[in-house]
Amino acid sequence: DSGVTQTPKHLITATGQRVTLRCSPRSGDLSVYWYQQSLDQGLQFLIQYYNGEERAKGNILERFSAQQFPDLHSELNLSSLELGDSALYFCASSPPPSTDTQYFGPGTRLTVL
Amino acid sequence: GQQVMQIPQYQHVQEGEDFTTYCNSSTTLSNIQWYKQRPGGHPVFLIQLVKSGEVKKQKRLTFQFGEAKKNSSLHITATQTTDVGTYFCAGCFYDYKLSFGAGTTVTVRA
Numbered sequence: 001d002s003g004v005t006q007t008p009k010h011l012i013t014a015t016g017q018r019v020t021l022r023c024s025p026r027s028g029d030l031s032v033y034w035y036q037q038s039l040d041q042g043l044q045f046l047i048q049y050y051n052g053e054e055r056a057k058g059n060i061l062e063r064f065s066a067q068q069f070p071d072l073h074s075e076l077n078l079s080s081l082e083l084g085d086s087a088l089y090f091c092a093s094s095p096p097p098s099t100d101t102q103y104f105g106p107g108t109r110l111t112v113l
Numbered sequence: 114g115q116q117v118m119q120i121p122q123y124q125h126v127q128e129g130e131d132f133t134t135y136c137n138s139s140t141t142l143s144n145i146q147w148y149k150q151r152p153g154g155h156p157v158f159l160i161q162l163v164k165s166g167e168v169k170k171q172k173r174l175t176f177q178f179g180e181a182k183k184n185s186s187l188h189i190t191a192t193q194t195t196d197v198g199t200y201f202c203a204g205c206f207y208d209y210k211l212s213f214g215a216g217t218t219v220t221v222r223a
Binding site: 002033035042043044045048055056057058090092101102103104105106107 | 146148155156157158161201203208209210211212213214215216
């Protein structure tokens with residue numbers, strides 16, 4: 001158990017819908033990262049937050065957005081869902097000061113039908 | 114763009130043999146990290162290399178960071194069935210962006 005929690009564990013929805021994935025980092029960790037893992041594209045870095053502020057952006061689509069709240073939990077919002085958005089979405093956290101060891105959560109498996 | 118390339122994509126190893134997976138970046142890295150993901154699991158941090166030419170060992174695993182901080186390798190000796198999984202390198206660039214390699218998926222023949 002890494003100490004990072006993600007909810008829900010599984011999510012099944014239809015194309016065109018919007019979903020929110022939630023992540024709680026390890027106690028004391030200020031950084032939160034979001035990743036998408038699909039079979040054909042490996043592990044893709046989406047976005048990083050540090051203490052509530054966006055720090056780095058990767059291959060995140062405009063239909064996706066994220067935020068980190070004052071209590072440091074984070075949410076990833078996926079809208080206008082497409083079949084190709086079906087994937088495992090991982091959240092990871094790391095302790096300050098910045099990009100050190102990342103602890104991954106168990107992931108949310110999103111299926112878009 | 115800032116990408117890290119990892120080879121090979123698949124590695125089929127006889128139990129007891131050694132193998133190596135390699136990562137390369139076209140841009141100098143701040144640091145490089147290695148992760149292992151077991152089938153059905155999530156990536157688990159193995160190690161971080163920061164210094165040029167750094168070599169670190171964890172039992173049968175040896176990690177190296179190149180002198181130019183653009184490449185890295187993971188060498189596993191005497192492979193065991195517990196080594197099964199996908200090994201990812203993750204290059205950290207100086208603008209905090211991370212790039213994961215495509216991973217090397219290891220299967221072991223007993």
